[in-house]
Amino acid sequence: MINWNNLDTLNAYKKLLSLKGQVNLSQALSASRVKEYQTPMAAGLAYNYAAKEVNEQILSVLAELSAEQQLIEKYQALLDGEVINTGENRKVLHQLSRGQAGKDVFFQGKNLRDFYAGEQKKIADFAASVHSGKIVGSKGDRFASVVQIGIGGSDLGPRAMYLALEQWAQASGKKKMEARFISNVDPDDAVAVASSVELAKTLFILVSKSGTTQETLANELFVKDLLKKAGLDPSKHMIAVTSETSPLANNPGYLASFYMDDFIGGRYSSCSAVGGAVLSLAFGPETFAAFLDGAHAADKSALESDIRKNPALLDALIGVYERNVLGYPSTAILPYSQALSRFPAHLQQADMESNGKQVNRRGEAVRYATGPVIFGEPGTNGQHSFFQLLHQGTDIVPLQFIGFQESQAGADVVVEGSTSQKKLCANLSAQIVAFACGKQDTNPNKNFPGGRPSSLIWGKKLTPEALGALLAHFENKIMFQGFVWNLNSFDQEGVQLGKVLTKKVLSGDMDPALKAYAEIFGL
Numbered sequence: 001m002i003n004w005n006n007l008d009t010l011n012a013y014k015k016l017l018s019l020k021g022q023v024n025l026s027q028a029l030s031a032s033r034v035k036e037y038q039t040p041m042a043a044g045l046a047y048n049y050a051a052k053e054v055n056e057q058i059l060s061v062l063a064e065l066s067a068e069q070q071l072i073e074k075y076q077a078l079l080d081g082e083v084i085n086t087g088e089n090r091k092v093l094h095q096l097s098r099g100q101a102g103k104d105v106f107f108q109g110k111n112l113r114d115f116y117a118g119e120q121k122k123i124a125d126f127a128a129s130v131h132s133g134k135i136v137g138s139k140g141d142r143f144a145s146v147v148q149i150g151i152g153g154s155d156l157g158p159r160a161m162y163l164a165l166e167q168w169a170q171a172s173g174k175k176k177m178e179a180r181f182i183s184n185v186d187p188d189d190a191v192a193v194a195s196s197v198e199l200a201k202t203l204f205i206l207v208s209k210s211g212t213t214q215e216t217l218a219n220e221l222f223v224k225d226l227l228k229k230a231g232l233d234p235s236k237h238m239i240a241v242t243s244e245t246s247p248l249a250n251n252p253g254y255l256a257s258f259y260m261d262d263f264i265g266g267r268y269s270s271c272s273a274v275g276g277a278v279l280s281l282a283f284g285p286e287t288f289a290a291f292l293d294g295a296h297a298a299d300k301s302a303l304e305s306d307i308r309k310n311p312a313l314l315d316a317l318i319g320v321y322e323r324n325v326l327g328y329p330s331t332a333i334l335p336y337s338q339a340l341s342r343f344p345a346h347l348q349q350a351d352m353e354s355n356g357k358q359v360n361r362r363g364e365a366v367r368y369a370t371g372p373v374i375f376g377e378p379g380t381n382g383q384h385s386f387f388q389l390l391h392q393g394t395d396i397v398p399l400q401f402i403g404f405q406e407s408q409a410g411a412d413v414v415v416e417g418s419t420s421q422k423k424l425c426a427n428l429s430a431q432i433v434a435f436a437c438g439k440q441d442t443n444p445n446k447n448f449p450g451g452r453p454s455s456l457i458w459g460k461k462l463t464p465e466a467l468g469a470l471l472a473h474f475e476n477k478i479m480f481q482g483f484v485w486n487l488n489s490f491d492q493e494g495v496q497l498g499k500v501l502t503k504k505v506l507s508g509d510m511d512p513a514l515k516a517y518a519e520i521f522g523l
């Protein structure tokens with residue numbers, strides 16, 4: 001039987017609090033620790049936690065915490081189709097969109113694994129017809145570009161995944177179509193993207209699970225208007241990805257429609273039709289399938305109950321120790337990989353929309369900190385931007401570095417005896433040690449206190465499988481942390497109030513303060 005308990009009721013948590021400050025990172029970090037504190041991940045990646053403020057005792061209490069809070073049992077229940085999203089009375093099935101890691105899951109007599117796989121197959125067939133020129137634009141042009149219209153989870157994950165594989169696909173001859181994304185309701189976004197493509201050769205993918213998102217519906221009409229003005233038939237240039245219950249479903253005004261359902265949250269939808277359509281069109285269905293394989297392998301590894309062999313669980317538990325025992329308020333995601341330039345933005349939504357909560361699954365206020373603020377940028381760019389605060393600021397910000405031995409494109413140049421890829425990796429290695437160990441200086445302005453923890457996820461090269469594994473790692477980490485904090489990580493009520501007030505502004509039904517702000521913009 002599963003018990004849903006608050007973190008502060010757990011014996012292991014009380015023990016953990018007594019272990020605060022046991023590790024002096026600058027003294028603890030050693031070559032042997034770098035080798036020992038590492039666990040393999042799916043798709044050839046590895047999670048290294050040598051530069052985290054943990055030791056054997058802390059790790060063993062974190063294992064107790066995992067067992068006492070039944071983290072693996074809860075994950076298994078989620079996989080088996082239990083209603084984990086209690087706020088919306090929904091199952092949580094994004095893992096099922098990339099393989100069967102639990103039991104068969106049925107809803108209203110439908111086997112949902114078959115449903116997700118069926119949509120993937122429909123997308124693969126559609127993509128093949130677009131690539132072969134069987135399906136063409138309304139003036140007979142072959143499609144060369146694809147533009148996704150969507151926001152939040154219908155944009156961030158797919159966009160981050162597309163950018164992550166673009167160079168890899170180019171270098172390996174897998175790039176089939178150029179992709180662009182329109183998300184913001186700021187009309188300049190749609191104008192800029194539309195003017196960067198040849199409309200007659202462009203296929204638009206309208207993505208909205210709910211089919212009601214204001215920004216996306218506005219952008220749909222914006223684009224349809226541009227298509228009509230260019231003498232093109234919008235119904236031959238737009239496909240839809242939505243849920244079967246949305247107002248967009250079964251609309252003959254789209255060239256084709258593909259479906260996901262309410263059991264896949266927007267921020268967890270990259271492996272469903274939401275990511276599948278654009279990635280299959282851009283890089284071919286086999287690339288998307290390889291990405292799903294990597295994610296599925298990571299889902300399976302997250303079932304391991306030994307925390308030292310389960311990277312997502314270990315990462316989650318160390319994060320809880322940092323947040324709830326050491327009191328660190330934020331976490332930076334620092335990929336030393338240009339391909340992952342939008343990955344931190346995706347994780348901002350994935351993590352903060354999931355665990356930015358102040359009440360538990362039963363709606364009761366919790367008396368401990370929950371999700372940290374997430375932000376990040378690729379290295380080395382971040383080094384020349386906000387790293388000053390990370391090294392010498394008054395807050396300690398745990399860091400999640402990500403790096404690869406090889407670049408995706410392979411092209412490189414030797415300058416002053418080293419390639420650019422070597423310089424990139426040298427910077428990454430240097431930063432980990434600089435943060436952990438610091439450097440004493442008699443001039444306080446030049447003193448580096450050290451003691452700033454980081455983890456490193458690394459691999460040979462960012463391939464589709466590795467990307468899938470990386471994505472699933474973070475999704476599963478977020479899920480485990482939500483379980484630890486006894487949250488419902490799968491709803492997002494906190495986004496609603498702003499939507500309601502926006503409607504009031506647009507309908508003219510405003511309180512005085514709201515009216516005063518609206519008047520600034522002449523509304």
Ligand SMILES: O=P(O)(O)OC[C@H]1O[C@](O)(CO)[C@@H](O)[C@@H]1O
Nearest residue numbers: 152153154208209210213266495
């Ligand atoms: O796919 P939809 O339904 O348009 O939703 C887009 C995004 O809006 C949100 O509901 C937040 O407003 C996100 O959770 C979601 O990813």
